[in-house]
Amino acid sequence: xxxxxxxxxFIVSRYMVxxxxxxxxxxxxxxxxxxxxxxxxxDLYGLYRTLMSRNYRTDMSDYTALTxxxxxxxxxxxxxxxxxxxxxxxxxxxxxxxxxxSLQLMPSYNKTFQEKLQSKSxxxxxxxxxxxxxxxxxxxxxxxxxxxxxxxxxxxxxxxxTEGLKGxxxxxxxxxxxxxxxxxxxxxxxxxxxRPIKQYHEDNSVITLPKDSEGFDEMFWAVxxxxxxxxxxxxxxxxxxxxxxxxxxxxNSFPERNLPVILNITMAKRYIMQATNGANIPLxxxxxxxxxxxxxxxxxxxxxxxxxxxxxxxxxxxxxxNSLEPxxxxxxxxxxxxxxxxxxxxxxxxxxxxxxxx
Numbered sequence: 001x002x003x004x005x006x007x008x009x010f011i012v013s014r015y016m017v018x019x020x021x022x023x024x025x026x027x028x029x030x031x032x033x034x035x036x037x038x039x040x041x042x043d044l045y046g047l048y049r050t051l052m053s054r055n056y057r058t059d060m061s062d063y064t065a066l067t068x069x070x071x072x073x074x075x076x077x078x079x080x081x082x083x084x085x086x087x088x089x090x091x092x093x094x095x096x097x098x099x100x101x102s103l104q105l106m107p108s109y110n111k112t113f114q115e116k117l118q119s120k121s122x123x124x125x126x127x128x129x130x131x132x133x134x135x136x137x138x139x140x141x142x143x144x145x146x147x148x149x150x151x152x153x154x155x156x157x158x159x160x161x162t163e164g165l166k167g168x169x170x171x172x173x174x175x176x177x178x179x180x181x182x183x184x185x186x187x188x189x190x191x192x193x194x195r196p197i198k199q200y201h202e203d204n205s206v207i208t209l210p211k212d213s214e215g216f217d218e219m220f221w222a223v224x225x226x227x228x229x230x231x232x233x234x235x236x237x238x239x240x241x242x243x244x245x246x247x248x249x250x251x252n253s254f255p256e257r258n259l260p261v262i263l264n265i266t267m268a269k270r271y272i273m274q275a276t277n278g279a280n281i282p283l284x285x286x287x288x289x290x291x292x293x294x295x296x297x298x299x300x301x302x303x304x305x306x307x308x309x310x311x312x313x314x315x316x317x318x319x320x321x322n323s324l325e326p327x328x329x330x331x332x333x334x335x336x337x338x339x340x341x342x343x344x345x346x347x348x349x350x351x352x353x354x355x356x357x358x
Contacts, residue, residue, distance in 0.1 A: 005058065005059035006057065008051065008058060008062070008065040008069055009068075009069050011050050012066070012070065012072070014050070015046070015047060015177070016072075016077075016196070017194065017205045019080055021203040022080055025194065025205065025206075025207040026207075029207045029208070030192075030210075033171065035086065035170055035171050036085065036086055037088070037089070037170045038081060038087075038089075038170055038171050039088075039160075039163060039170055039173070040077055040088055040172075040173050040175060041159065041160070042073060042074075042077075042090065042091065042092050042093065042175045042176075043095075043152045043153075043156070043174065043176035043177075043181055044070065044093060044152075045095055045097050045176070046176055046177030046178050047066075048096065048126055049113060049177075049178070050177070051126065052113075052119055052122050058122060060121065060122070062351055063128060064132060064348055064350075066125065066126065067129045067136065067347075067348070068353055070129075070133060071143075071353050071358070074143050075358055077090070077175075078357075088142065089142045089168075090142060090143045091146060091156070092145045093148065093152045093159075094130055094145065094152075095149070095150065095151060096113065096117065097152060097257070098110055098114065099150050099316070099319070105310055106259075106306055106307070109257055109259075109310055111258040132347055133145045134147065135347075136347075138332060139335075139336060139339055139340045140355075140358055141333060141358060144331035149325065150323075151180060151316060152176070152178070152181060153181035153183060153184060154313070154319075155325075156174060156181055156184060157313060158320060158326065160191070164188075170190075171190045171192075172190065172191040172192070173193075173194050174192070174193045174194065175194045175196065176194075179224060179227055180311075181193065182208070182224065183245060183313055185210070185211055185242075186245065186282070189210065189212060190210050191210060191211070192208045193207065194207045195223055195226065195227050206222065206223045206226045208220050208223050220242035221242065239269070239273070239278065240272055241279070243281070243282040244272050244276065247272055247283050248265075248268055248269065248272060249311060250304055250307045250308055251263050251267075251299070252264070254307075257310065259310075259311075263299065271288070271292045271295050274291065274292045275291035285301065285305070285308050340355060
């Protein structure tokens with residue numbers, strides 16, 4: 001490895017929140033909870049994006065290091081929750097967050113990542129590991145690898161709903177370094193968003209509260225602001241209710257998908273406040289324009305509608321339901337120790353997966 005290359009293991013380890021920090025965050029988010037099982041939804045998009053960073057070169061000398069490192073993430077969180085008496089079901093959700101319809105609506109959608117994918121060597125490495133995870137995970141207990149052509153958040157939305165229909169109403173933690181999935185905490189009870197943040201050898205990871213908790217809006221915006229520290233979000237957002245996060249992004253900007261600024265943040269907040277009078281009322285696009293009559297003079301609805309379609313979970317979910325993905329998405333537990341050992345020896349001879357930790 002050249003000295004200017006960063007090991008895959010080091011990059012992926014940034015997704016592993018330290019136990020001492022988890023002790024603080026989990027106790028804060030689930031204070032008083034008696035749950036003995038939790039669902040973890042780990043969004044892999046942030047890892048793909050970081051691996052393709054323009055600031056350094058990723059060491060690809062071990063082509064399977066990404067698979068091993070992602071399984072180690074699972075082991076890390078499973079061991080933590082086992083330590084506090086809580087069992088885990090883990091969903092690894094894999095997406096490049098470049099939905100076909102979103103790209104048709106807005107060709108520059110997530111343009112930064114579109115450009116990163118032009119790195120053929122890194123893309124091939126990631127896609128090989130996606131194949132390996134797809135092969136391996138069915139044999140790992142309650143660890144499911146799910147691929148999607150839609151946004152990660154759209155798939156997580158489907159999985160939470162599907163699990164709920166099965167009677168799984170246990171708490172959900174969405175682990176991601178991308179802000180798109182944070183919208184889901186407004187939709188489901190007992191669901192939080194954990195944003196891993198490692199800076200200067202310190203773990204400054206943050207977490208939201210469940211939506212019915214006192215202080216939910218304040219913590220929601222604290223996580224948004226903390227996640228965008230490099231972008232320079234300085235305005236106080238707490239007077240905008242979290243349930244209208246999407247509309248603030250639609251009117252202002254959503255840099256995570258290269259949606260440029262339309263209105264400055266102060267003006268965007270003003271229109272949302274005008275439409276809701278500060279109440280905890282989830283808006284629709286029609287409501288926003290009906291209750292803010294002068295908005296159409298400044299920004300015609302047809303200008304906003306494509307942005308609404310690419311960011312609105314309801315719209316994206318409808319597109320998902322009308323696709324083939326719900327029919328082909330499945331996850332199961334297969335029991336075959338011999339197959340697991342064969343996979344381990346065939347693909348990971350130089351870097352074996354510690355299956356006992358799982």
